[in-house]
Amino acid sequence: MSGVGFLGMGKIGRALAAEVTRLGHEVAFVYDPFLKEPGELPQVTSLDDPRCAKASLVVECATADALKQGFDQIIAHSNLLVFSLTAFSDADFAAHAKAEAQRLGRYIYFPHGAILGLDGIWDGRELLTSVSIETTKSPASLGLSLTEKTVVFEGPTRAACAAFPRNVNVHAAVALAGIGFDKTQSRIVADPSVHTNTHRIQAEGEGIHIELLISSFTTGGVTGIYTPKSACGSLARALSATDTFAFV
Numbered sequence: 001m002s003g004v005g006f007l008g009m010g011k012i013g014r015a016l017a018a019e020v021t022r023l024g025h026e027v028a029f030v031y032d033p034f035l036k037e038p039g040e041l042p043q044v045t046s047l048d049d050p051r052c053a054k055a056s057l058v059v060e061c062a063t064a065d066a067l068k069q070g071f072d073q074i075i076a077h078s079n080l081l082v083f084s085l086t087a088f089s090d091a092d093f094a095a096h097a098k099a100e101a102q103r104l105g106r107y108i109y110f111p112h113g114a115i116l117g118l119d120g121i122w123d124g125r126e127l128l129t130s131v132s133i134e135t136t137k138s139p140a141s142l143g144l145s146l147t148e149k150t151v152v153f154e155g156p157t158r159a160a161c162a163a164f165p166r167n168v169n170v171h172a173a174v175a176l177a178g179i180g181f182d183k184t185q186s187r188i189v190a191d192p193s194v195h196t197n198t199h200r201i202q203a204e205g206e207g208i209h210i211e212l213l214i215s216s217f218t219t220g221g222v223t224g225i226y227t228p229k230s231a232c233g234s235l236a237r238a239l240s241a242t243d244t245f246a247f248v
Contacts, residue, residue, distance in 0.1 A: 002239055003028035005055030005078060007047075007070055008062025009035050012083060016059055016235050017041065025239070028055035031070070032062065047073040057238060060084060064165045068093055075100050079107040081238045081248070085172035089161035089181050109238040109248045110177075115170050117212045121203055122177040122247055128205035131178045133157070133171050134187040136198045142167055146190050153188040160186035170199050177247060178203065 004020045006013050009032040017027050029051045030041045044051055047070050052058075058078040060067045064087035074080055075097070088094040101108050112118040121131070139146040142164060146152075153160050157171045158181035168186065175184040196215045203210040237248040 002026070002057060003055045004235075004239075005052055005058040005074075006030045006032070006041075007058055007060040007066060007074065008032050009038075009041065010061060012061040013059065016061070019235055023235075023239070028052070053077045057081060059235065064090075064161075071097060072100065075104060075106050075108075079109070079238070081109045081111065081235060083111060083169065084165075085110060085169045085176060086161040086165045088176060089158045089172055091181075107238075110173060111238075111248055112173065115173055115199065115201070115212070116214055117201075117210070118173060118177050118247055120210060121174060121201075124203070124205060124208055124210070125178050127208055128179050128203050130185075130205075131174060131183070131203045132185040132187070132201070133174050134189065134200045135168065135170065136189040136191050136194060136196075137167065138194055139190040139192055141197070142188070142190050144190050147192055149189065149191040149193070151187065152190050153186060155186065157181045157184040157186045160188060164188060173247075174201060 002025045004025055005028045006017060009017070009030050013032070017030075020027050027041060029044045029049065030038060031044050031047055031052070035043060042051060052073070055078045057080070058074045059081045061083040064084040067082060067084045067087045068090070088097070097108060100106070121128070142152065144152065153163055157168070157175045160168050160171055161181065168188065171184070171186045172181070175181045178184060198213070198215040201210070201212040
């Protein structure tokens with residue numbers, strides 16, 4: 001049995017906490033200053049709490065800033081399953097995270113989230129010459145008030161992560177798996193007529209053409225209905241994975 005900690009306890013976190021119990025493991029702690037009703041979850045008010053050291057895996061499903069702030073305390077004693085992948089668009093943080101994980105013998109796991117086929121991009125990354133991803137969401141899910149369909153961002157994925165850090169984790173995942181944050185191109189469309197999150201990915205390379213279209217209804221906020229389901233699969237794989245940086 002493994003102890004699993006949580007940094008953040010929103011919709012994804014609650015789905016994963018239930019999955020931890022279903023798999024026969026234990027929720028070691030939950031750190032979320034905004035959690036009003038923890039119920040039976042063992043909530044802590046600081047990552048220095050001794051209960052945090054009991055977790056062999058910590059699931060981050062908060063924000064990129066929260067991940068950066070808590071990373072050193074978490075990686076000191078636990079492996080890490082990360083959902084705020086936009087944090088790794090910060091080159092200094094990405095280098096620090098990888099170096100610390102390797103120094104301490106820890107593992108950092110990246111879930112595929114909404115992106116089916118991410119393993120194919122990862123496997124073929126050395127052959128790829130161009131990768132682009134277009135996301136269409138409602139303006140409200142992007143934190144915008146628009147009445148017409150509008151392209152709100154177009155450019156390198158690194159800049160997209162800075163502009164919409166909570167909305168483009170799928171873009172960050174594609175960049176990490178493929179040709180990087182500067183070479184991957186992002187396009188974000190706000191469309192008031194949709195109630196889905198839609199991602200269209202195209203990758204080209206030597207003898208390769210990959211085109212993926214993923215669409216799922218939202219559960220409110222920024223999360224699609226498929227993501228919590230895929231997150232549970234990622235959690236199970238992370239509990240048995242063995243690579244420093246690994247997509248699960």
